[in-house]
Amino acid sequence: MSAFTHARTSDRIRLLLRRVLPWSAPVLAALGIAAVVAWPDTYLHATAARMFPLALLAVSVCVVTGHAGLPTLGQVAPYAAGAYTTAHLALHGVADAALHLLAAAAAGAMVAALVGVVLARYRGTVVLMLSLAVAELTTITASQWRTVSGGTDGLAGIPAPRLLPGLPPLLDDRAVLLYAAAVAATATAVAMRLLGGNRQLLLSAVRGNEARAAASGHRVTTYLWVVHAGAGAVAGIGGALLIHTHRWITPADVGFTSAALALLAVVIGGTASLPGAVVGAVMVLGVRDVVAVDLPGHAPLLLGALFVAAVYLLPGGLTALPARLRRSLRVLRPPANGPDTTAPHMSRRTS
Amino acid sequence: MSIVRVDADDRVPSRRASGDLDRAHSGGLVATGLRHAYQRLTVLDLDSFTVAPGDRHAIIGPNGAGKSTLLNILAGTTRTRTGTITYNGTVITRRGAGWRGRAGIGRTFQHPAVYPDLTVLDGVRIGGWHHRRHPERTPLELLELVGLTDYADYPAAALSHGHRRMLDLAVALAGQPRVLLLDEPAAGLTDTETGRLLQVLTGLPGWMAIVLVEHHMDVVAAVADWITVLHQGRRHTDGPADTVRADPAVAALYLGHGGDDAARR
Amino acid sequence: MRVDAYLMSAVDGIAYGLLLAIAAAGLTVSFGAGGVLNLAHGTLIALGGYVAAAISTGTWASLAAAVALATVAGAAGGGVLAAATARLRGRRGHLDQALLTLGIALIGADLLTIAFGPDVLRPQLPTALDGTATVAGHRYPVDRLAVLGIAVLIAAAGYVVLHHTRAGRLVWATVDDRAMVAGIGVNPAVVDATVLVAAGALAGVAGALTTPILGVGPGTAETTLLLSLVIVVCGGLGSVPGAVIAAVGVGVVQTVGVIAVPALAPYLLIAAMAVVLLARVSPLQGEVGS
Numbered sequence: 014m015s016a017f018t019h020a021r022t023s024d025r026i027r028l029l030l031r032r033v034l035p036w037s038a039p040v041l042a043a044l045g046i047a048a049v050v051a052w053p054d055t056y057l058h059a060t061a062a063r064m065f066p067l068a069l070l071a072v073s074v075c076v077v078t079g080h081a082g083l084p085t086l087g088q089v090a091p092y093a094a095g096a097y098t099t100a101h102l103a104l105h106g107v108a109d110a111a112l113h114l115l116a117a118a119a120a121g122a123m124v125a126a127l128v129g130v131v132l133a134r135y136r137g138t139v140v141l142m143l144s145l146a147v148a149e150l151t152t153i154t155a156s157q158w159r160t161v162s163g164g165t166d167g168l169a170g171i172p173a174p175r176l177l178p179g180l181p182p183l184l185d186d187r188a189v190l191l192y193a194a195a196v197a198a199t200a201t202a203v204a205m206r207l208l209g210g211n212r213q214l215l216l217s218a219v220r221g222n223e224a225r226a227a228a229s230g231h232r233v234t235t236y237l238w239v240v241h242a243g244a245g246a247v248a249g250i251g252g253a254l255l256i257h258t259h260r261w262i263t264p265a266d267v268g269f270t271s272a273a274l275a276l277l278a279v280v281i282g283g284t285a286s287l288p289g290a291v292v293g294a295v296m297v298l299g300v301r302d303v304v305a306v307d308l309p310g311h312a313p314l315l316l317g318a319l320f321v322a323a324v325y326l327l328p329g330g331l332t333a334l335p336a337r338l339r340r341s342l343r344v345l346r347p348p349a350n351g352p353d354t355t356a357p358h359m360s361r362r363t364s
Numbered sequence: 365m366s367i368v369r370v371d372a373d374d375r376v377p378s379r380r381a382s383g384d385l386d387r388a389h390s391g392g393l394v395a396t397g398l399r400h401a402y403q404r405l406t407v408l409d410l411d412s413f414t415v416a417p418g419d420r421h422a423i424i425g426p427n428g429a430g431k432s433t434l435l436n437i438l439a440g441t442t443r444t445r446t447g448t449i450t451y452n453g454t455v456i457t458r459r460g461a462g463w464r465g466r467a468g469i470g471r472t473f474q475h476p477a478v479y480p481d482l483t484v485l486d487g488v489r490i491g492g493w494h495h496r497r498h499p500e501r502t503p504l505e506l507l508e509l510v511g512l513t514d515y516a517d518y519p520a521a522a523l524s525h526g527h528r529r530m531l532d533l534a535v536a537l538a539g540q541p542r543v544l545l546l547d548e549p550a551a552g553l554t555d556t557e558t559g560r561l562l563q564v565l566t567g568l569p570g571w572m573a574i575v576l577v578e579h580h581m582d583v584v585a586a587v588a589d590w591i592t593v594l595h596q597g598r599r600h601t602d603g604p605a606d607t608v609r610a611d612p613a614v615a616a617l618y619l620g621h622g623g624d625d626a627a628r629r
Numbered sequence: 630m631r632v633d634a635y636l637m638s639a640v641d642g643i644a645y646g647l648l649l650a651i652a653a654a655g656l657t658v659s660f661g662a663g664g665v666l667n668l669a670h671g672t673l674i675a676l677g678g679y680v681a682a683a684i685s686t687g688t689w690a691s692l693a694a695a696v697a698l699a700t701v702a703g704a705a706g707g708g709v710l711a712a713a714t715a716r717l718r719g720r721r722g723h724l725d726q727a728l729l730t731l732g733i734a735l736i737g738a739d740l741l742t743i744a745f746g747p748d749v750l751r752p753q754l755p756t757a758l759d760g761t762a763t764v765a766g767h768r769y770p771v772d773r774l775a776v777l778g779i780a781v782l783i784a785a786a787g788y789v790v791l792h793h794t795r796a797g798r799l800v801w802a803t804v805d806d807r808a809m810v811a812g813i814g815v816n817p818a819v820v821d822a823t824v825l826v827a828a829g830a831l832a833g834v835a836g837a838l839t840t841p842i843l844g845v846g847p848g849t850a851e852t853t854l855l856l857s858l859v860i861v862v863c864g865g866l867g868s869v870p871g872a873v874i875a876a877v878g879v880g881v882v883q884t885v886g887v888i889a890v891p892a893l894a895p896y897l898l899i900a901a902m903a904v905v906l907l908a909r910v911s912p913l914q915g916e917v918g919s
Contacts, residue, residue, distance in 0.1 A: 084724050131906055138666040138727045139866070142858050143906075145668070146899055149855045153895045218479045218490045225477035225532075228439060229491045229539050230465030269851065273731060280728060314739035320732025324717065324725050 038288040039198075046194045050187055058186035060302060062258045065193040066092075067271065068294040069251030071278035072201050072287050076244035078276070079285030080208055081237045082220040083132060083140040086272040087147030090128055091121030091245035093154075093267035095252025097161055100262055103171045110174035110183065113253045114196065121249020122242050129241035133234050136223075148272040155264035167263030174257055183257065193258050200250050201287050207243065208287075216240065273316060274298075280323045283330025292331065387416035389453045392573045393438060393469070393543055397447035400433055400597075408433045408597040415543065415573045422576045422588030422605065426618060430597040431577040432474055435545050438575065439471045440464040451543070466494055470541025474548050474577075476528035480521035484512055484531055487520050492538030499538075506534045509567075511560050526557040533564065543573040550580040562586050585609065593617065637769060638884045644773055645842055646880020647780035650873040652835035652853070653860040654787060655707075655828025657872045660861065661804040662817075662824055665714055666727040671854025672737035673706045673829050677836025678845030679745045685752035692755060696837045703833015704826050709733070711822035738850045749846035758841075772841045779838060784873065787831070791869060800824060856883065859898050863905045 049061045073088045095117030102113055128147055132140055155162045162168065173182035176192070183189055208216070219226045219233050227233050256262060275290075278297050282289025297319060304315050323330075329337070388394050393415050400408040408430035415421045423431050436442035438449065440461035449457045456464060465471075479487045488503040489496070507513050510530040515523060520531060529549060536544060549565070550558050558580070565587050568574065578584050584591065584605070591608040593601040595617055601608055608614055652674055659665050677699035684695040710733065714726040758772040791797035803810045803820045810817050836845065836853075843849075860879050864871030879898060886894035 084727070131903060134906075138660075138664065138723050141668075141724070141727050142666055142862065145858060146855060146862075146902065149851070150895065150899050214482065214486055214490060215493075217481050218487070221479035221481050222477050224441060224461070224473065225479065225535065226490065227461040228441070228465050228471050228473075228477075229535060230462055230467075230494050231490070232462050273735065276728070276731075311739055311743075313735045317732040317735030317737075317739065320728055320735065321713075324729045324732065328725070 038292070042198070042288070042291070046190070050190060055186040058190045059258075062186065062190040062193045064295050064298045065197040066251045066255035066258060067274060067278070067298060068291045069197050069200055069254060070248055070271065071275040071282070071290040071294040072197075072204060073244040073248035073251060074275045075279045075282065075284065075287050075290035076204060076208065076247065077241055078279055079283075080213075080216050080220075081133075081240040081244075082216075083136070083144075083237060083241065084138070084276070085132065085140060085144040085147075086269070086276055087128055087132065087144030087151075088125070088244065088248045088275065089148050089267050089269075089272040090151045091125040091248040092252045092255070092271070093151050094120040094124040095249030096255045096262055096267060097155075097252075098249070099253040099256040100168050100171050101161070103174060103256065104168070108172060108175045108182065109178060110176050110192070110257065113174055113257070114250055117249040117253035118246040119249070121252060122246040125245020125248065126238070126242035129238045129245075133238040133241055148269050152264055152268040155267050162262075162264060165264055167261060167266075169261040171256055171260045171262070173260060189258055193254050196250065196254055197291070200247055201291060204243075204247055205287050208240075270313065270316065273320075274301075277316060277320055277323060279330075280320070281327060281330055283332030286330070286332040289330060289332045384416050384419075385414055387418075388414040388573075389450065390417075391452055391542055391571075392416040392419070393449065393451050393575075395438065395447060395449040398434070398437055398444055398449075399446045400430070400437065400442065400444060406597050408437070410434065410594075410597070410599060413438075413592075415575050417542065417571050417573050419573050420576065420587050420589045421574065422578060422584045422591045423594060424578065424581075424584060424591060424614075425594035425600065428596075429594040431594055432547055433597075434594070435471065435547050435575065435577055438543075439469060439545050441471075465539060468540070468542040469545065470536040470539045470543070471545040472529075472532045472536050472547055472549055474551070476525070476532040478520035478523065478528050478531050478535075480519065482520060483517050484520055484523070485516040487531060488534050488538050491535030492540070495538075495540050500540055501537075503534075503538060506538055509537075510534045510564055526553050529553060530557070530560070530564075533561075537568075541572070543575070544568070546574065546576045546578070548577055548579065550578060550583045558583065581609070635885060635888065637773075638888050639881055640769060640777065641773055641842055642881035642884035643877055644777040644780055644880070645839065645884055646877035647777065647784055647873075648835045648839050649853070649856055649860055649880055650876030651780065651783050651787065652832045653857045653864070653872045653876055654869050655824070655831040656857050657861045657864060657866065657869060658791075658800060658804065659821070659824045659828050660866060661868075662800055662807075662821060664723045664726075665821065665825065666723070666730070667710060667825070667828070668727055668730040668854065669706070669710055669734035669737060670730075670828075670832060670857055671850035671852070672734045672741070673703050673832035674836035674839070674853045674857075675741055675845055675850040676706055676737065677703045677833030678840045678849055679741055679750065679836075680833070681837035682750035682752045682840050682845055683745065685754065687753040687755055689755050692752075695752065696834060699837030700830050700834045703836065704830035706737075706833070707826040707829020708822075710829065711825040714825070715818060715822060734850065734854070738847070741850070742847050747847055749844040750840070751844045752840050754841060776838050776841060783831075783834065788869075796823075856898070859902050862902055 046061070049057060052058075070088060070092050073091070074085060077083050077085045077088060098120040099113045099117045102116055107113070132143055132147075135143060156165050173184045175182055183192055215231065215236060219231065219236060223233055252267075255266060259266070274297055275294065278293035279290045280293070281296060282291070282293030297316075300319065301312055301315060305312060308315070327334070385394065393413075395413045396411065398408055398410045398413065399406070410430075413434065423434065425431055433442060437444050440456075440459060440463070444457065447457065448455060451464070451467060451469060456467070459467075479490065482490065485503055485507065488506055492499055492503060492506075501509070504513070504516065507516055510533055512527060512530055512534065515527060520528065523531060529552070533546075533549060550561055553561060562583060565574075565583075574587070576584065576587055588605045591601075591603065591605050592599060593608060593614050600617060601611055601614055652670070656667055656670050659667055680699040680702045681695040684698055685692050710730060713729055713733065717725040717729065754772055758775055761770050791800065799810065799815060799820060803817050807817045810820065836849075839845070856879055860872050860875045863875035863878070864873070878901070882897050882901070883894060886897050890897075
């Protein structure tokens with residue numbers, strides 16, 4: 014009898030957790046940003062603001078890798094398209110931030126749609142292989158197309174954007190941080206919203222058993238292509254943020270390192286969780302910025318070590334951590350009446 | 365819509381009446397000249413194959429006879445380099461599995477195909493996606509038909525083998541097929557489950573064209589009105605179900621090649 | 630004179646292509662057999678190159694030692710990869726393996742730069758190899774011809790091993806049907822590991838032999854990885870003859886293209902790959918029928 018009530022209490026706690034947990038990430042993130050904004054150090058503001066472009070790139074990679082099931086390094090292509098579009102708009106006197114974001118999203122979506130024509134036909138590690146070529150091509154293009162990119166020196170002195178036509182340019186570090194956080198949060202929220210409901214169901218089905226989905230009449234490749242193009246828009250917005258937070262760009266910013274960093278952030282965050290990707294990106298960049306002080310010039314070494322560590326120590330990423338902890342706790346403390354989580358009666362609805 | 369008539373000489377001709385071909389051209393499948401080879405090994409070499417609305421067409425034969433390959437080619441999962449397939453009088457040879465699924469060619473898989481992360485109910489909803497506004501039968505009705513109502517909210521990965529088979533069938537039926545291709549639906553089922561399967565199969569609407577690949581002769585006997593025996597990718601025998609089942613040559617074929625499979629059941 | 634320059638670089642291209650083919654053969658077989666996408670492949674080539682450049686001091690003995698040590702270093706690198714990836718199997722195994730090799734590649738590239746510096750190195754060759762030879766009225770550098778000859782020898786030896794030994798047939802069988810190989814009592818994981826070690830050795834020797842032509846520097850790993858992947862994809866994923874043909878094409882485009890249209894050379898390669906991918910009749914491994 015007491016075991017019974019105990020089980021019901023734990024069920025209630027579990028239910029409560031399930032309601033509260035989805036909100037914990039945004040609330041914690043908002044608190045974190047508020048703390049950073051309140052901190053008097055402007056260097057910290059600038060450093061924090063500069064994390065958001067890569068965080069959005071990671072979100073884009075997460076959409077493609079986790080939701081479409083196509084592991085990719087190639088989202089730097091739409092990222093670069095968004096960044097250079099924004100840079101040139103700003104250099105040609107268009108200062109409206111909203112216009113920048115829209116144009117960058119469109120450019121990113123277009124580039125990703127083109128790349129997706131090839132990538133969406135493949136699955137698994139072959140996609141990774143092909144997307145590596147896309148990333149390389151992006152770097153090569155960025156360093157060779159001098160009229161657009163300014164060569165390896167890049168473009169500097171890009172004017173700051175204005176939020177609204179009458180307002181002063183967005184130069185203050187604290188304001189830039191708030192702006193970047195707001196754009197990144199909005200873009201992530203919209204992406205999550207768009208990937209919810211029926212679309213989530215369809216993508217989950219396609220990832221789970223593609224042959225079955227095709228036999229039921231689903232246009233699998235088209236679905237994945239659309240998701241890939243949509244993720245391109247997110248990456249494009251990330252590119253616009255890159256310009257808005259840095260106000261200069263070199264081909265190295267849209268290079269292989271950024272692609273690998275974003276993929277690493279996704280692996281750390283848990284491949285299908287968009288907030289997880291943001292957290293992963295902030296963690297990776299944070300570690301890099303801290304360690305870079307002691308080991309200048311060895312970012313790749315650190316990045317590689319993090320990759321190895323993430324693959325070995327964090328299978329499934331941060332989002333799988335609670336479940337893994339629970340399982341290892343259960344190993345330590347065997348349950349009294351113990352059907353495990355895989356038994357049907359748990360009724361895990363995936364939604 | 366171009367109407368294509370195909371008549372081919374078979375080395376072992378199908379003994380179907382010529383009227384059957386007309387019926388197959390309106391609402392059924394007609395395939396000619398199907399050849400499929402894996403490396404240098406011929407898997408399937410079939411001059412013609414037809415299934416018309418209302419047909420209950422069983423395909424039997426020892427392991428490796430090309431039964432699953434034929435089914436995969438008809439469903440569009442495997443592409444042929446040769447031959448022509450028409451459905452409802454339209455050439456569909458170059459159409460993919462998705463197009464054929466939407467057009468009304470449904471199928472189940474030899475290894476029951478389910479969406480591991482989705483619930484049973486959601487899986488059926490995905491199966492009937494293109495008819496979700498006006499379903500003939502709602503997903504819950506389909507689950508009741510195959511006896512999975514109690515499992516509607518379970519993830520498909522948690523189901524037993526037999527339940528997965530039934531789910532695969534429910535998902536295929538949710539697509540409201542006019543032609544239903546069943547790949548060994550009774551393999552691995554318990555006697556009770558086989559009974560349930562037979563109940564579902566015999567209760568399917570009379571206008572539906574069904575192709576049944578099966579080793580389990582009881583199921584074939586209960587469902588099929590016509591049997592094609594495949595052997596090494598070619599038509600071995602073809603005829604009304606009773607005649608073929610009584611044919612000693614067919615029994616010899618089974619006993620000679622992979623016969624243990626049939627004998628055990 | 631200008632034609633001579635093209636012709637010379639075409640020979641370079643064929644030599645370079647054959648070397649890439651030797652390296653890519655390992656990559657394509659390990660992908661075809663075990664599904665391991667080895668993104669550290671370029672790093673192994675660079676490792677071989679650096680070892681060769683550091684050891685070769687201009688004497689014949691040091692040259693032989695350089696090539697041998699580069700091969701051993703490559704094989705050791707392959708062994709590290711095999712040990713690291715062996716434990717990652719299961720549903721997400723292949724992706725985890727690829728990510729792991731990516732991490733190892735990043736670490737390796739950085740370590741190589743720490744050890745050998747940021748400059749492009751070239752090995753000191755014996756003086757006999759430093760001159761030029763006249764063949765059919767055209768003058769070629771001797772070292773290129775020597776590299777070409779050795780590349781042909783290795784390719785031929787590789788062909789014999791792959792097609793006429795039990796080990797080679799076992800590798801093919803694993804590419805074809807893993808379950809079947811397990812069924813005859815051979816652990817496919819052992820085949821995978823062996824293939825990775827052999828692929829590492831080939832990458833090492835290819836790296837050592839490439840250095841006289843192109844040198845070896847911080848960009849070598851990335852460039853050769855990309856070229857190898859293009860070769861593997863164009864050659865048809867898992868096919869060695871396809872890889873060899875593609876590799877010679879890539880080598881020629883890379884060397885002649887860099888002289889003729891420097892800005893467009895990378896695009897030529899990627900465009901060729903895109904055309905191959907879009908125009909293929911038979912689906913590749915990992916591709917889905919639409």
